[in-house]
Structure formats: C-alpha cells, structure tokens
Amino acid sequence: xxxxxxxxxxxEVSFGGLRALQDCGFTVDQGRIxxxxxxxxxxxxxxxxxxxxxxxxxxxxxxxxxxSLDGLKPQAIVDAGIARTFQNLRLFVDLxxxxxxxxxxxxxxxxxxxxxxxxxxxxxxTQKRKRQExxxxxxxxxxxxxxxxxxxNLSYGEQKLxxxxxxLATGAELLLLDEPxxxxxxxxxxxxxxxxxxxxxxxxxxxxxxxxxxxxQQIADDVLFLHQGHLMAQGAPAEIISDPALAEIYFGGAx
Amino acid sequence: xxxxxxxxxxxxxxxxxxxxxISFSLIYATTKIFxxxxxxxxxxxxxxxxxxxxxxxxxxxxxxxxxxxxxxGGAAIQQFLYAPLERRKATHLVVLIASLGLLAxxxxxxxxxxxxxxxQFPVPWGSRMVAAGSIRLTWTQLLTAVLSLAAYAGTMWxxxxxxxxxxxxxxxxxxxxxxxxxxxxxAVYIYVLAIASAIVCLPGVLVPLDLxxxxxxxxxxxxxxxxxxxxxxxxxxxxxxxxxxxxxELQNLSLLVIPGEWSIGITFFIFVxxxxxxxxxxxxxxx
Amino acid sequence: xxFLFSYIALAEIYVLLSxSTNLLVGIAGIFSVSQAAVFGVxxxxxxxxxxxxxxxxVPAFLIAAAGCVxxxxxxxxxxxxxxxxxxxxxxxxxxxxxxxxxxNWTTGTGGANGLPGIPPPDLFGKALESTGQxxxxxxxxxxxxxxxFWLVMRAPFGRMLRxxxxxxxxxxxxxxxxxxxxxxxxxxxGAFAGIAGGLYATFLSFVDPTSFDxxxxxxxxxxxxxxxxxxxxxxxxxxFLLLALPQILTLIEIPTTIAAAARQLLYGVLLIxxxxxxxxxxxxxKL
Numbered sequence: 001x002x003x004x005x006x007x008x009x010x011x012e013v014s015f016g017g018l019r020a021l022q023d024c025g026f027t028v029d030q031g032r033i034x035x036x037x038x039x040x041x042x043x044x045x046x047x048x049x050x051x052x053x054x055x056x057x058x059x060x061x062x063x064x065x066x067x068s069l070d071g072l073k074p075q076a077i078v079d080a081g082i083a084r085t086f087q088n089l090r091l092f093v094d095l096x097x098x099x100x101x102x103x104x105x106x107x108x109x110x111x112x113x114x115x116x117x118x119x120x121x122x123x124x125x126t127q128k129r130k131r132q133e134x135x136x137x138x139x140x141x142x143x144x145x146x147x148x149x150x151x152x153n154l155s156y157g158e159q160k161l162x163x164x165x166x167x168l169a170t171g172a173e174l175l176l177l178d179e180p181x182x183x184x185x186x187x188x189x190x191x192x193x194x195x196x197x198x199x200x201x202x203x204x205x206x207x208x209x210x211x212x213x214x215x216x217q218q219i220a221d222d223v224l225f226l227h228q229g230h231l232m233a234q235g236a237p238a239e240i241i242s243d244p245a246l247a248e249i250y251f252g253g254a255x
Numbered sequence: 256x257x258x259x260x261x262x263x264x265x266x267x268x269x270x271x272x273x274x275x276x277i278s279f280s281l282i283y284a285t286t287k288i289f290x291x292x293x294x295x296x297x298x299x300x301x302x303x304x305x306x307x308x309x310x311x312x313x314x315x316x317x318x319x320x321x322x323x324x325x326x327x328g329g330a331a332i333q334q335f336l337y338a339p340l341e342r343r344k345a346t347h348l349v350v351l352i353a354s355l356g357l358l359a360x361x362x363x364x365x366x367x368x369x370x371x372x373x374x375q376f377p378v379p380w381g382s383r384m385v386a387a388g389s390i391r392l393t394w395t396q397l398l399t400a401v402l403s404l405a406a407y408a409g410t411m412w413x414x415x416x417x418x419x420x421x422x423x424x425x426x427x428x429x430x431x432x433x434x435x436x437x438x439x440x441x442a443v444y445i446y447v448l449a450i451a452s453a454i455v456c457l458p459g460v461l462v463p464l465d466l467x468x469x470x471x472x473x474x475x476x477x478x479x480x481x482x483x484x485x486x487x488x489x490x491x492x493x494x495x496x497x498x499x500x501x502x503x504e505l506q507n508l509s510l511l512v513i514p515g516e517w518s519i520g521i522t523f524f525i526f527v528x529x530x531x532x533x534x535x536x537x538x539x540x541x542x
Numbered sequence: 543x544x545f546l547f548s549y550i551a552l553a554e555i556y557v558l559l560s561x562s563t564n565l566l567v568g569i570a571g572i573f574s575v576s577q578a579a580v581f582g583v584x585x586x587x588x589x590x591x592x593x594x595x596x597x598x599x600v601p602a603f604l605i606a607a608a609g610c611v612x613x614x615x616x617x618x619x620x621x622x623x624x625x626x627x628x629x630x631x632x633x634x635x636x637x638x639x640x641x642x643x644x645x646n647w648t649t650g651t652g653g654a655n656g657l658p659g660i661p662p663p664d665l666f667g668k669a670l671e672s673t674g675q676x677x678x679x680x681x682x683x684x685x686x687x688x689x690x691f692w693l694v695m696r697a698p699f700g701r702m703l704r705x706x707x708x709x710x711x712x713x714x715x716x717x718x719x720x721x722x723x724x725x726x727x728x729x730x731x732g733a734f735a736g737i738a739g740g741l742y743a744t745f746l747s748f749v750d751p752t753s754f755d756x757x758x759x760x761x762x763x764x765x766x767x768x769x770x771x772x773x774x775x776x777x778x779x780x781x782f783l784l785l786a787l788p789q790i791l792t793l794i795e796i797p798t799t800i801a802a803a804a805r806q807l808l809y810g811v812l813l814i815x816x817x818x819x820x821x822x823x824x825x826x827x828k829l
Contacts, residue, residue, distance in 0.1 A: 052715065078717030090712040092705045103705050104716035108698045112722075113730045116697035117690045123697050130698075170717045289627050339818060349817050349829050351573050351630060352763060356813025359760055363807035367800040470803075474756070475638065481631050516646045523635040 003066035005030040005205065006051070006082075006174060011060035013046055013229070020046045021057065021229040028174075028222075033196060033206045035216045035237070038226035039250050044209045045087060047226070048176050052084045053077045064174065079106075083172035085163040087179050087209075091151045097162055098147040101134040102127075104169035134169065141165045141195055157188030164195060175199065177208045181215045193219055213241055260390055261507040267396045269503030270403035271458040273496035276480035276487075277410050278454040283481075284490040285427040285447045287347075288337060291354040294473030295361030296332075296452045300325050300459030301468045302365055305376055314378060322456040329452025332357065333445045341441075358474070366470035374468040381464045395464040406457055407496050413450075414492060423447055427490065475519060479503075482526040547673040549785060554677075554684040555741050556765060556781035561691050561774075562734035563762045568771035568829065569695075569703050570727040572618065573626065575759040576633045579640030580617075580732055582754025584610045584739020586644070586651050589660045589749050599663040603740040610736025611729045618728040622721060637756050644751035656750025663744040676745050683741055687734055692774055694730065703727055757806055764809040767816045770826020779825050784809075 006028040013021040021043045028034045036044050049055035051062050053074040062069045069077055092100050108130055110116045110123030138144045141161045146154055154162065160180055167175050181192050189212075196206060196219050210216050216223060216237050223240040225233040227249055233240060240246060275297065282290045300321045307317035336357060340350050381395040414420040426433040426443045433440045462476070463469075480495075483502050487494025502525065506518045513521075559581060566574045584606040591602035617636055622629065644651050651657065662671050663679060670676055694700055702723050705713050710720050743749050761784065769780020788805055796804050822828040 054711070054715075074711075074714040075717050075719050078715070083717070084715060086712070086715070090709050090715075092708050092712065094708060095701070095705065099701060102698075103701055103713070103718070106717060110697035111699050111702060111718075112726050113694050113699055116694045116699050120693050120697075123693075127698065166716060283627075289630050291630075336814070336818070343818075343821075345817065345821065346829060347626065348567070348571060348573055349821050352767060352829070353814050353817035355575070355760065355763070356810040356817065359757075359806055359810030360814065361810075363803040363810060366803040367807065370799070371803065474634065478631060478634050478638065482635075485628060485631065514646075516642060519635075519642055520639055523639050526631065526635060 003063070004028075006062070006064050006207070008047065008051065008062045009060060011047065011050055011062070012058045013043075013050065013055065014058055019229055021050070021060075024060070024226070024230055026224050026231050026234065028205065028207050030205050031200070031203065032221040033200055033208065033219050034222045034224060035220035036207060036209045036224050036226060037211070037216060037240070037250070038232075041228075042226040043229040044226055045178060046229070048084055048178055048209065051077075052082060052176065078170050078172060081172050082174045082176065083167040083170040084176035085167055085178050085180065087182075089159055089163055091159055091162060091166070093151045096148055096150055097138065097143060097154060097158075097165075098131060098134050100151060100162055101137050101165050101169045102130050104166045105130050105133060106171055137165050137168050140168065140198070142191060155188075157184050157191070160184065160188070160192065161195065164192075164199075168199075173203070174205045174207065177206060179209050179211065181210060181212055189215070217241060258508070258511065261510060262504060263390050263392065264396070265504035265507030266500060267392070267400045268507065269500030270400045270407075270496075271462050272476060272480055272483065272503050273499035274403045274406045274458045275455055275476055276483045276495035276499045277407060277492045278451040279477065279480055280484045280489065280492060280495045281410070281423070281447055281451040281454070283484065285423055286333075286337070286444050288350055289354065289481075290332075290448075291351070291474075291477070292332060292357040292361065293452070293455060294477035295358045296325050296328055297455050297459040297477065298365060298468075298470060298473035299328065299361060300456035301463040302369055302374075302470075304460040305374060305463075305468055308377060318457075318460050321460050322453045325456035325459070326449040326453035329448035329450075330445050332452075333448035337444070337448075338441060362470050362473070369468070369470065371470055374463075376464050376468070378464055393465060395461065399458070399461040399464075402457060402461065406454055407492070410454065411492055419446060479506075479519075479522050482522060486526070544673050547677045549789075551673070551677045551680045551741075551745050553782045553785045554680040555738050555745065556762070556785060557684050557778055558687050558734045558738035558741070559762050560765045560769060560777040560780050561687055562731040562738070563766045564772060564777050565691075565727050565731040565734070567763065568766055568826070569700075569707065570724050570731075571626075571707050572622070572724065572728065573630050574633045575756060575763070576617065576636040576640070577731075577735055577762050578754045578756070578758035579637045580610050580613055580735040581739045581742070581758070582640060582644055582749075582751070583613055584736035585743040585749045585754070586657070586739075587736075588740035589657045589743040590650070592661045592744065593657060593659065599665065599740075599744065603663075603737065606740045607733045607736040610732040610739070612732070614728045614732030614735070615725055619725055622724055634756075637759055641751055641755045644754060651751070654751060656748060657743075658748045660743050660747045660749065662747065663741075680741055680745065683737060687737070688774055688778070691777070695774075699723070699726070760806065760809055760813075764812050766823070766826075767829070768812055768823055770823030771821075771829045772827045773825055776823050776826035780823070783824075 004027040009025040011021045011024040024043065024047060038044055046055065050057050053072050064080060064082060069080065092103065109119065109126040116123055135144060135147060138147050141164055143158060143161050143165060146158055151159060164177065164180060181189050184192060193215060199206060220237045223235060223237050224231060225240055225246055233246060279290065279293050282288065282293065303324055304317045304321040307320055308314060336353060337350065340353060381393060383394050385392045385394065385397055414424060423443055426440045479502060480499060483498035484495040487498035502522055505525065506521055509518055509521045559577060563577050566572050587606040587609055588602045591597045592599065645654050662669050664670065670679055702713065702718060706720055706723060714720050765780030765784045766776065768784060770776025787808065791804060816823060
C-alpha cells in the first residue's frame with residue numbers, strides 16, 4: 001500500500017482566539033492538479049504556510065512521500081521537493097526577471113564569499129550555465145522575451161508567470177500555487193491555464209488555491225473545499241461546483 | 256550590612272531605570288521606532304534643569320520646566336524627523352540611523368555648550384541622609400524612588416483608564432487597523448513621543464542629582480532600560496519596570512564580587528541569556 | 543608631504559572599514575554600531591603579537607583577521623535568530639562592553655593609556671618604516687579588498703544578499719539558507735575590519751581605546767551613509783571625504799576644547815540630513 005503523496009492530518013492552527021485551521025486533513029495524489037477552494041478566511045493560505053514550513057501548527061502533521069515534514073525549515077522543505085508561490089507575489093523587484101529565476105536555482109558555486117573571492121573564474125562559468133538554465137525556464141512559462149527586464153516593468157500577468165518560473169527553478173516536484181490566476185485578463189488567464197497543464201504534462205503535481213470557478217472547472221482533477229479551517233468536501237470539480245450547499249457557503253446564496 | 260545597602264541602592268536605581276524603560280517602551284510599542292535619541296532627551300532634561308537652577312529658578316519649577324520642554328522636544332522629533340521619514344517610506348534601518356544621528360547631535364551640542372566634564376547639581380538638600388538602622392539613603396535617592404514609583408503608577412493609570420491611553424494601546428496593538436478605523440496613528444504618535452519624553456525627563460533630572468551630569472551618559476541607562484523592556488516583554492509596562500529593578504539589583508549585588516566598571520558586562524550577559532532562551536520576554540502581552 | 547601620506551593611509555584603512563560596514567549594514571541590513579569594537583580587536587591583536595615579538599606582521603595580521611571573522615560570527619549568530627531591533631540593543635551592548643574591556647583590561651590592552659611603540663610592519667623580513675612604504679601597503683590592502691568586495695557582489699552571494707534585503711521570506715521560499723548568507727556577510731565584514739585594525743595599529747604605532755569607541759562606529763556609519771550604501775564607489779568616497787572634513791573644520795577656527803564635539807556633531811547632522819534628503823548617499827543605493 002503506497003503512502004499518500006502529500007498528506008496533512010489533524011492540523012490545528014490558532015492565532016490568539018481565532019482558530020484558522022481545525023482538524024484539517026487531506027491527501028493530494030501525485031501527478032494530479034488539485035484545487036483548494038473555499039470562502040475567504042477558510043484557511044487556504046494558512047495551510048500552505050504550514051505545509052511549506054512557514055508556520056508551525058499547534059498540532060497535526062504533514063508528510064510527503066511517506067516522510068514527515070514536521071518542524072522542517074522552509075529551505076529544507078524546498079529541498080524535499082515542495083515549493084510555493086505567494087498570493088502577493090513577493091518577487092524581487094530590483095532584480096531582472098532572469099535574476100529572479102537564477103536566485104532560485106539550487107546550489108550554485110559562489111553562494112558564499114570564500115568561493116566568490118578565490119574562484120572567480122569557476123563562479124563565472126557556473127553562472128553562465130545557470131543563466132542558460134534560467135532562460136529555458138523562462139521560455140517554458142513564456143517569458144523569454146522579458147528576461148532582461150526589471151520586475152517593476154513587467155505587467156501583472158507577466159509577474160504571475162514569473163512567480164511560477166521561480167518555483168520551477170527550485171526543481172520541486174510538488175508545486176503549491178497561491179491564486180495563480182487571480183486578477184488576470186482573459187488572455188493572461190488562458191496563458192496561465194495552458195502553463196499549468198504543461199506543468200502537469202511535465203510530471204509536476206500541483207496544489208492550487210483558486211477562486212475562479214471557470215479555472216477550477218477547466219484544469220482541476222480534484223477539488224478540496226475548505227471552510228472554517230476544515231475540509232468540508234472533496235471530489236471531482238463538477239460535483240463540488242454543482243453542490244448547492246457548498247455554493248451557499250461560498251457565495252452566500254445560489255449561483 | 257553591605258548587601259542590604261546594595262539592595263536598597265539597587266531598588267532606587269532600578270526605579271529610575273524603570274521609568275526610562277516604561278517611557279521607551281511606550282514609544283517602541285506604539286510607533287515601532289527604536290528611538291535611540293530618547294537618551295538625548297534624558298540627558299537634555301538634566302542639563303536644562305541644571306541651567307534653570309543655576310539661574311535661581313526654584314528646584315521644583317526647574318523640574319517641571321524641564322519636563323515641559325522635554326515633552327515639546329519629543330513632539331518636535333516626531334513631527335520633524337520621524338513623520339517626514341515615514342512619509343518618504345523610509346526603511347526601519349534609515350529611521351534607526353537618523354535617530355542615532357539625532358542622539359549624536361544632541362549629545363555633542365550639550366558637550367560643546369557645557370563641556371564634556373561632569374557637572375554637579377547645586378542642590379545642598381539632596382545629599383542629606385536619612386537612616387533606617389544601618390541603611391542610609393540620601394534625600395535624592397528617596398525622592399527618586401518615590402517619584403519613579405508614582406510615575407509608574409501614573410503611567411499604568413493613564414494607559415488603562417484614560418481614553419488617550421486606550422487609543423495609544425489600540426494603535427500599538429494594530430497600527431493597520433488603527434489607520435483604517437480612523438484612530439489617526441500619526442496624531443497618536445505625537446502624543447506618545449511627547450508623553451514618553453516628558454516621563455523620561457523625571458529620571459533625567461533626578462539621577463544626575465547624585466551622580467552629576469555628563470553629555471554622553473545617556474546611552475548606558477537607555478541600553479539597560481531597553482534590555483529590561485525586552486526581557487519584561489515589549490508592551491508590558493509592569494514587565495519593563497519590574498525587570499529594570501531586577502537588573503539594577505543584580506548589577507548592584509554583583510559589586511560584591513566584581514569591580515564596578517564591569518557591571519555593564521553583567522547586564523549584557525543577562526541580555527544574551529534572555530535572547531538565547533526566552534526572546535519573547537516574561538510578560539509578553541497575549542494577542 | 544608626510545601629512546598627505548598620513549591622510550591617504552588613514553583614508554585607505556577606513557575604506558576597509560567602510561566595506562565592512564557596508565556589508566553588514568548596507569547589504570545585509572543589520573544595524574551595527576559595533577564595527578569599531580571589531581576594528582579594535584583586530585588592532586589590539588596585531589599590536590600584542592608585534593610588541594611581544596611573538597609573530598611577524600603577516601601571520602599576526604592573518605590571525606587578527608581570522609579572529610575578527612569568528613568574533614563577528616559569534617556576535618551576529620544569536621542575534622540574527624531574533625528580530626532586528628533586538629540586534630540593535632546587542633550591537634550597542636557589544637560596543638560599550640568592548641570599550642569597557644579596552645579601557646579596563648590593563649594587562650591586555652594597556653588600559654586607558656593604550657599601547658605605544660608598536661613596531662612597523664615587516665614584509666618578508668624587511669621592515670616598512672617610512673610613511674611612503676606604509677602608504678603603499680595600505681594602498682595594496684585597499685585595492686585587494688575592493689577587488690574582493692566587487693567579486694563577492696557580482697557572485698550569486700551578492701545577488702542573494704540583495705534579494706534577502708528585499709524579501710527574506712521569498713528567498714527562504716526559494717530554498718536558500720538566509721541565516722547562513724547573513725552570517726557569511728557578517729564574517730566577511732569581520733575580516734575587513736580585522737585587517738583594517740592590523741594596518742591601523744602598525745601605521746599609527748600606537749593604539750588606545752578612544753579610536754575604537756561608539757563615536758568611531760558612528761563615524762563609520764556616517765562614511766557609508768554619505769559615500770553611499772552598498773556600492774564600491776560609495777565605500778571609497780565616504781572615507782576620503784569624511785576624513786578631509788576635520789581639516790576643513792580647522793579653517794573655521796573652532797576652539798580645541800570643543801573640536802571633538804564639533805566633529806561628532808557634524809557627523810550627526812550629516813546622518814540626519816542624508817537619511818532625510820538623500821538616503822542613497824553620494825554614490826550609493828537607497829538604504
């Protein structure tokens with residue numbers, strides 16, 4: 001019996017008097033695109049923070065490929081193969097798009113001062129290779145034309161694509177994407193959805209927080225409905241979206 | 256009993272330090288600014304009082320005048336330094352450096368005007384002793400302890416029982432929310448700086464009565480006070496005051512075993528221990 | 543001519559200190575007023591080795607640099623685990639503690655009188671006694687340090703530090719060890735400060751605590767602020783400009799009693815002015 005790919009169980013998180021996550025648990029299967037939906041305040045970003053090590057839960061545990069992630073620092077979790085994007089992007093504004101990706105590439109020569117000072121040629125050669133790798137990643141998300149541009153000069157849609165490029169650079173196999181499609185025009189939206197499908201074809205597993213029901217319908221294999229910090233329902237997108245009780249919670253009334 | 260005398264002395268020093276700590280805590284908890292220049296106000300108060308007293312102003316009036324001017328100074332610092340920096344979206348580091356610059360300016364103006372040597376306060380009544388058994392206290396020490404405790408009580412009352420005090424605590428606990436619920440944090444900051452500066456003028460005047468005035472003598476008490484504030488839990492007035500007394504007692508008791516010039520080492524050592532094992536302090540307010 | 547050489551040698555030594563402060567404050571964003579303490583440790587180590595004829599200049603120099611690297615790591619590591627403001631207190635504490643040690647540990651540091659008669663540096667058995675030779679040594683050290691700094695900033699390490707300054711969390715989310723990067727920056731800063739200390743001791747042939755006190759740290763901060771943060775150019779302009787200022791001040795005929803205070807006052811004014819009106823300094827990036 002295979003261990004579940006990603007499993008969260010019994011997660012409890014409270015901020016002062018507010019219970020953000022209550023006995024929250026779910027599994028994510030490998031190779032699928034799973035969407036995490038639910039009204040605002042349901043705890044979606046909080047559970048992301050728990051999985052990626054930015055927040056220690058009061059109780060409960062998360063395991064990935066059978067190994068526990070409890071107590072690991074964010075860097076260690078990236079090493080284990082999980083990377084996330086942020087709802088508010090958090091790109092490095094003063095760096096170029098290319099540099100944003102290069103920074104995220106794993107262990108490079110010259111990341112500490114001794115190597116940088118005493119092996120400059122080796123560092124330069126490695127950097128050339130890394131920049132090429134980063135260009136390929138940018139091409140994969142469709143941003144190669146904007147590689148040399150500073151982040152502040154990119155459109156919102158391009159910035160969102162860049163956040164995905166950054167997680168790809170880490171080499172992680174499980175990507176946690178926090179609202180990758182929100183705030184985008186129709187064209188940019190289609191580009192993102194196409195990208196997510198490409199990533200799945202590449203063998204990545206995606207856990208996506210998303211509010212847009214059209215996006216969920218079109219790309220999700222599974223849907224997890226979170227409400228008040230607890231998993232309320234899960235199933236195929238068609239079931240979840242057409243369920244009137246869930247619609248009530250989500251929209252405060254029938255669609 | 257040398258130890259008991261040291262304990263009593265330590266209590267007095269601790270009370271004065273406690274006032275510095277609670278005034279700094281007020282500013283830090285509300286504005287989140289590490290107002291290093293607070294040491295400058297502290298020093299300035301003493302020199303102002305000395306100037307007034309030297310010109311024949313009665314002692315109490317000199318103290319009150321110093322406090323009033325201190326309040327004005329604090330408000331001016333917020334209005335003309337911190338508020339403009341906030342408007343320019345200055346980083347935390349920039350504000351720190353500016354505050355440090357202001358401290359340097361204040362200390363060195365004082366040094367230039369009054370000389371860098373220690374200046375004694377002409378208060379003959381201050382050194383008269385009061386004795387209880389083998390324990391001796393100067394009138395100054397007595398006054399310091401009493402007024403400091405009063406200041407502590409006053410601050411607690413102000414923070415918990417007055418509208419302005421509650422407004423300040425609201426802004427301190429959630430500046431973002433305060434902004435959108437129209438509590439006007441910026442206006443609150445001016446009050447906070449003014450009040451806290453006024454408060455710190457009390458030890459600023461009282462402590463030099465016995466020890467004398469020195470232009471550069473403000474940073475050490477401020478540093479000790481911030482350690483007390485952090486160890487007692489930022490935002491806790493009682494924590495800051497209690498820890499100040501504790502630190503002062505430990506510093507004094509340490510005189511039994513080590514030479515006086517190393518007492519700051521003790522304070523620093525205590526701080527490092529706290530940082531390693533209990534960074535959130537003993538009495539942190541639950542959010 | 544000797545006078546010009548002195549100015550140049552001193553400015554070059556301070557370029558190393560600017561690079562050090564820039565790494566710590568400008569690039570890693572750690573507020574530090576304890577650079578002078580580390581500078582002092584480097585100076586006293588080299589002074590001790592040379593005066594007691596234990597080691598030649600180069601090995602003493604290397605030990606001092608290594609010692610300061612370790613010192614900086616030890617000082618920043620615990621403080622980096624907690625919030626930035628706690629490090630402010632730690633930094634002040636370190637500086638004041640260091641001054642206390644330099645002034646009171648008479649056996650090791652000569653106490654308040656310092657260590658006179660430090661022998662000149664010797665390279666490969668030949669003593670560098672003329673000012674011209676020492677200036678050449680300082681110039682070489684400065685050039686090498688600038689090259690090292692430039693290499694480091696161009697490398698992934700420099701880029702990662704810039705990213706950390708913008709958004710630590712995002713860097714951690716990208717799988718990088720933020721703490722290790724900051725501590726490495728601090729270690730490198732320590733190396734620069736230690737080397738500067740060694741050069742200073744042999745150049746002046748005399749060290750005393752007043753060269754390594756809080757005012758000295760403030761001067762270093764001012765150099766970085768005025769010259770410009772995070773750039774090589776800024777690190778070079780700052781010291782040359784700031785060290786020329788006292789000469790300009792002498793033209794204004796300030797009485798010697800307040801000359802020191804006047805200088806420090808000027809530094810404070812510069813800090814405030816630049817933070818308010820030009821946080822990027824003359825040739826740097828915004829702090």
